[in-house]
Amino acid sequence: MDEKRKIIDMVADGKISAQEAEKLLAAMIPKTAPTIKGKKLFIRITQEGKAKPKVNIAIPIKLAKIGMH
Numbered sequence: 001m002d003e004k005r006k007i008i009d010m011v012a013d014g015k016i017s018a019q020e021a022e023k024l025l026a027a028m029i030p031k032t033a034p035t036i037k038g039k040k041l042f043i044r045i046t047q048e049g050k051a052k053p054k055v056n057i058a059i060p061i062k063l064a065k066i067g068m069h
Helices: 002-012 016-029 061-067
Strands: 042-045 057-059
Touching: 042 061, 057 061
Parallel strands: none
Antiparallel strands: 042 057
8 A cells, every 4th residue: 555655645746647657556456367257067088997087177157158159
């Protein structure tokens, strides 16, 4: 919160413009990949006689429904 206050004070003092402050504040927001929440379709491909799956995939149900149309 202290960094945000410093940026606001810099705008108030005329040291930086509002556009520059906007860029600085946006840079402070952590960027994370969007996550898809909800039910998933699990697909496991196994080889006969082997206990361990060869392929283990989790697909969001929404994505699976789109692929079926």
